[in-house]
Amino acid sequence: MNITLPDGSIKQVEQGATIADVAASIGAGLAKAAIGGKINCAYADLDTVVPEGATVEIITQKSPDARQILCHSCAHVLAEAVQILYPGVQIGYGPATEDGFYYDFALPSPLSTEDFPAIEAKMAEIIAKDEPFVREVVSREEAAGLFINQRLKVEHLHELDSDAEIIVRRHGDFIDLCNGPHIPSAGLIGAFKLMKVAGAYWKGDASREQLTRVYGTAFFKKKDLDEYLHNLEEAEKRDHRKLGRELGIYTMDPMAGVGLPLYLPKGARIIRTLQEWLRRDLYARGYEEVITPHIYNAEVWKTSGHYGYYHDNMYFFNINEGDADNPRYSEYGVKPMNCPGHVMLYKNDLHSYRDLPLRYFEFGTVYRHEMSGVVHGLLRARGFTQDDAHVFCTREQLVDEVLAILDLVDHIMSTFGFEYSAEISTRPEKSIGTDDMWEHATNVLKDACARHGLAYDINEGDGAFYGPKIDIKVKDAIGRTWQCSTVQVDFNLPERFGLTYRTEDNTEERPWMLHRAIFGSIERFLGILIEHYAGALPLWLAPVQVAVLPLADRHNDAAEELAATLRAAGGRVDVYAQNEPMRVKIAKAQSQRIPYMVVLGDKEIENGTISVRSRHEGDQGSWPVEKLVEIIADAAL
């Protein structure tokens, strides 16, 4: 029979061989490295006899999912240690995550990081024993007995299908309701570390009890753990909140309120540059820019449905339109989105099929009263600016419009060197619109992705209540993914606001409506860019492109003159005229990630040249002024 090796090749082995035999037959090295086997996608132990005709994958430490298996096994070790140290603990779930694992516990008093050393020591003890993870199939009754003191496990047991095979996993005295896969024995865990504690709702449901979640990570080799920890430090250095302060991009003032960033001059420059850059592209692509109010009478939000659905997440206020003696209050709401404004603009005129598609865009600043626990620097703020657009079109035009948006997304994201992937979210349970509309719209989104050559995952039932959507996730320089662009079909607003157009046959038809954003939130996108580039924004976007560094006071005039020349070419230039040694000026400019530093001293002034230093490549030697002027002019929008 055949087995599949990690490299994808096929190998024949004898009937009746166990997984361990199979591993051994591949060669001593691999056999030693084998950490588990997969039979028809169900994982089994090394002593499991491979059934006739089955395809077996021997997973080695180098296999892509090997570390996940290791991490999940380490979660068992964690639970085992906690159970020993805290008798009576209720254990929840303990899966592997992208970069480690966690295990949820219900304890009389929560754990803290101070408890980690003791738990880690106990885990190390368990790992040192190198006991096997033993898989057992038990009856439902046996399982109920085994977990008699584990109410969370019993709850899980009751939720399994009645005909499901009940698989438990023993390790030492620890037993878990879990079908794996696991490593053969705990000794393979070469290095692990508990990372943090957090609260987590049982089964992810905010209405249920909150458990203590312990996060950790594990590796086959100590070296890999060290590297992982080092990478975490590097990621921390890129944190946009830290760089945002160091680079003078934005600040938060507690007096202003939570989640309301204030942009410093450099931050404002970047945001305006991003906007201008996108604006030009959008004009070229047939979008028309509009401007709509920041507040609307509450009637608008009642019509749109936001008043009911999102009332607590919006900023509403009353204003006295009468006087002190005869007060007459009107209610207004600050916009959490720009759609109603664009819809009202559409309604400003009667529309013919000849007008369509109509593409309105706006850099619309919106305010959402996000829950206090979710605000996070620029990445999740309560006030932010969407690069928002709405497309009104016919049913037939829809697919080409989506395709055009995907093309735009591709252009924008590839400019920043982002790889990206797509997810299509389909009809949720609570939703409006007919089956036909949902089917057509969802197919249009799929079709557009296919035509664009964009692979997509399906998020079943994850669409908005008013229509399906495509979400674009970008991958940054250190491999993290961020959701940015979105394309959404909206069945709700055209209906609620009664939008129509005249067809060729002079009948009245409802237009189809698309929402789309490329950056999503411009400020959030800026935060992502800061982390992506570790603060070193590309030349065209850098708030300061050139730092002119006069060597001594007597060179300051020449420095100002050079700065003026560069500014005339569209450059953003700072002169470092303070009385400081060159190495200090260089250090300061460098820590500001300024793309070009120009040293100006007697030598340069005499020769009519400049000495240029690049932030990444260092000293570039002597340049004619024109060379830098040209580079700066090229980078101007």
Added chain:
RNA sequence: GCCAGUGUGGCUCAACGGUAGAGCAACUGAUUUGUAAUCUGUGGGUUGCGGGUUCGAUUCCUGUCACUGGCUCCA
């Protein structure tokens, strides 16, 4: 909103029951500097805010606000 942790000068941190300290930054003065941080001096904090325990609180307790990490949420 929930769970846990943390709040000390603009920033990064120390002191942890006995009158709050350093570095960076700021300001003085010196230095006029050649590719990642020169020397000198000065000023700056009712230790987030309120209450309690104590002879005495930055330190212990409590409430509150904010921040951090998660969870839930993200139209």
